[in-house]
Amino acid sequence: MYKQVKDLITGSIANVIVRISDGASIPFDPANTDYQAFKQDIAEGKPLQDADGNEMTAEAAQEFMRNLP
Amino acid sequence: MSTIAVNTITDASGGTTATINGYTPTVSNMAGRNRIINGDMRIDQRNAGASVTAGTSNTYAVDRFINQASVDSKFTVQQNAGSVTPPAGFANYLGATSSAATSLGASDYYLIRHFIEGLNCSDLAWGTADAKTVTLSFLVRSSLTGTFGGAINNSAANRSYPFTYSISSANTWTQISVTIPGDTSGTWLTTNGVGIRVGFSLGTGSTLSGTAGSWSGSTYFSATGATSVVGTNGATFYITGVQLEKGSTATSFDYRPYGTELQLCQRYYQVGSSGAVGKFTSTTNLGYGIVFPIPMRSTPTVSHTANYSAVDLGVADVTITNTTINGSRISTTGAALNGTTTGATSGAIGIVFSNGTGFSSEL
Numbered sequence: 001m002y003k004q005v006k007d008l009i010t011g012s013i014a015n016v017i018v019r020i021s022d023g024a025s026i027p028f029d030p031a032n033t034d035y036q037a038f039k040q041d042i043a044e045g046k047p048l049q050d051a052d053g054n055e056m057t058a059e060a061a062q063e064f065m066r067n068l069p
Numbered sequence: 070m071s072t073i074a075v076n077t078i079t080d081a082s083g084g085t086t087a088t089i090n091g092y093t094p095t096v097s098n099m100a101g102r103n104r105i106i107n108g109d110m111r112i113d114q115r116n117a118g119a120s121v122t123a124g125t126s127n128t129y130a131v132d133r134f135i136n137q138a139s140v141d142s143k144f145t146v147q148q149n150a151g152s153v154t155p156p157a158g159f160a161n162y163l164g165a166t167s168s169a170a171t172s173l174g175a176s177d178y179y180l181i182r183h184f185i186e187g188l189n190c191s192d193l194a195w196g197t198a199d200a201k202t203v204t205l206s207f208l209v210r211s212s213l214t215g216t217f218g219g220a221i222n223n224s225a226a227n228r229s230y231p232f233t234y235s236i237s238s239a240n241t242w243t244q245i246s247v248t249i250p251g252d253t254s255g256t257w258l259t260t261n262g263v264g265i266r267v268g269f270s271l272g273t274g275s276t277l278s279g280t281a282g283s284w285s286g287s288t289y290f291s292a293t294g295a296t297s298v299v300g301t302n303g304a305t306f307y308i309t310g311v312q313l314e315k316g317s318t319a320t321s322f323d324y325r326p327y328g329t330e331l332q333l334c335q336r337y338y339q340v341g342s343s344g345a346v347g348k349f350t351s352t353t354n355l356g357y358g359i360v361f362p363i364p365m366r367s368t369p370t371v372s373h374t375a376n377y378s379a380v381d382l383g384v385a386d387v388t389i390t391n392t393t394i395n396g397s398r399i400s401t402t403g404a405a406l407n408g409t410t411t412g413a414t415s416g417a418i419g420i421v422f423s424n425g426t427g428f429s430s431e432l
Contacts, residue, residue, distance in 0.1 A: 005393070007396035007397065008395075008396065009395075009396060010396065014394070015397035016394050016396070016397055018393070022372060023372070023373060023391065023393075024372040025370065025372075025393050025394040026370045027368040027370070027394065027397070027399050028397075029367045029368035031261055031262065031367035032367045032368055032369070032370060032430060033431060033432060034370040034429070035370075
């Protein structure tokens with residue numbers, strides 16, 4: 001399971017996702033294998049939380065994923 | 070003392086087999102010829118020699134060697150496991166130990182693998198008519214005897230070259246050499262992605278095992294009929310001196326200085342350095358910056374691997390209990406980080422003087 005991160009300075013969603021199992025911060029770099037695994041996991045239907053910890057709907061998650069590099 | 074000043078040294082027939090003290094220098098056997106990083110298993114940044122349990126998520130014992138398994142907890146891996154005497158010329162080895170007598174399902178796999186970055190093997194021209202032959206060599210020791218297996222794969226794992234090798238004496242270091250013709254087919258990345266996957270099997274099911282000694286368009290991680298190390302509880306498999314080089318001959322191991330080897334590893338994983346300076350933005354957060362000593366392969370994943378210390382110049386030392394990226398502020402050369410603490414002096418300067426952060430851009 002993964003969780004969005006909010007940039008505390010700008011207030012916007014950061015280009016980083018947190019892997020909840022170990023707390024690792026994963027940047028949105030297509031060459032990063034953890035990022036590749038994140039995209040694969042979400043595509044396979046694993047849940048995604050927003051920055052407040054609420055599980056996103058499948059539609060909201062897919063909309064978020066569509067805009068990623 | 071005399072000096073030889075010539076432009077070319079050839080053998081008696083004008084060829085390229087002239088030797089110097091029994092060594093025949095060629096373009097492919099000079100320093101830097103080994104495409105494997107940490108092939109002598111010296112560097113263990115993550116675990117400092119502690120044991121790691123292989124599972125369905127990739128794990129690393131020594132740097133750059135990945136443990137992969139289709140089922141959790143069937144073998145452990147550790148630098149110098151079992152504390153046997155390494156082979157002559159080596160101080161370290163990577164040791165795997167079977168944790169159970171595991172039967173192999175058709176699609177099961179238990180592997181130790183090494184991924185070579187495409188940028189480091191583009192000259193091999195695999196996937197073209199000009200593909201170069203390579204030779205894989207290593208020293209191996211097992212409590213079992215028989216025919217063992219492994220495989221070379223491309224990034225997509227739709228090109229495979231299963232290979233076999235024999236261990237005839239149990240618990241004895243054996244030198245192995247496998248020559249592999251370059252693959253003229255398939256897609257082999259020459260980018261900062263995976264160029265070549267080199268794998269040693271500890272047990273692979275029938276679906277993922279193929280005929281040794283030929284290229285295939287299927288996904289194979291080992292050769293058909295190879296020994297299963299995980300099939301015997303307590304069985305051991307130790308390996309070191311892993312080298313993959315251009316050409317059809319295995320040359321002596323390409324020893325590199327420790328500092329050089331560490332830097333090569335740090336392109337893929339590094340531990341956060343001490344001395345980073347920042348500011349306590351509150352009583353519970355230290356914002357600080359870090360510059361990577363070696364630029365990383367890709368923007369790295371940041372993990373808090375252990376609590377660490379920072380000095381709060383307003384009061385005293387504090388403990389950092391979690392580390393995250395400050396927003397999106399990270400690149401291949403450095404990062405802005407947030408460290409979680411308690412009881413710090415808001416507004417004070419903070420200096421990290423140990424570090425429990427790991428940065429990973431592994432392939």
